[in-house]
């Protein structure tokens with residue numbers, strides 16, 4: 001990692017650990033704690049939010065916007081775009097944009113599960129999006145894709161559970177990341193899911209530990225002189 005890294009802290013605002021759980025404990029209990037932490041640390045972030053969550057929890061959306069964060073789209077229902085026909089994909093994008101744009105300008109998009117067929121990029125263009133963060137540098141597909149598009153594509157740097165790893169292990173992952181550093185988390189990671197019947201990467205060190213990990217990571221970047229950016233600024 002370079003000195004003075006450029007860091008985008010992003011949040012995928014969705015039901016609890018899809019597709020394994022279906023509640024909203026993350027939105028109800030995790031989001032307020034995460035938003036408080038970001039306010040305390042004065043870190044602007046980008047919240048990729050599903051249209052369904054936005055419709056169901058308008059006060060959460062209000063706070064995201066009021067706190068100066070970027071509101072962005074995470075589709076409508078959190079279905080994987082790889083399973084959708086073109087018409088369904090268009091509806092997922094357009095319906096979420098319609099709901100979210102009642103609250104803010106929304107120009108950034110991230111597909112659920114970081115799976116977005118490149119043939120659907122024109123759907124984002126025609127719906128007024130300018131940035132896509134559906135790719136991931138830790139997935140092979142990112143390195144194969146040669147699609148040209150007017151959409152600025154900014155991949156996620158590491159998978160979300162990396163931030164919850166013990167400090168020494170986490171540092172090894174983060175040391176290998178290049179600019180811009182795109183981190184992401186989910187509200188449900190800040191709810192204690194350790195006793196749930198879930199994949200291990202969805203439940204280990206969730207709750208208070210996860211929140212403290214985020215604080216430590218953000219402060220670590222600050223000591224390196226990091227600049228924190230919202231995704232929209234990367235497409236400007």
Ligand SMILES: [Zn+2]
Nearest residue numbers: 012014112113
């Ligand atoms: Zn998601």
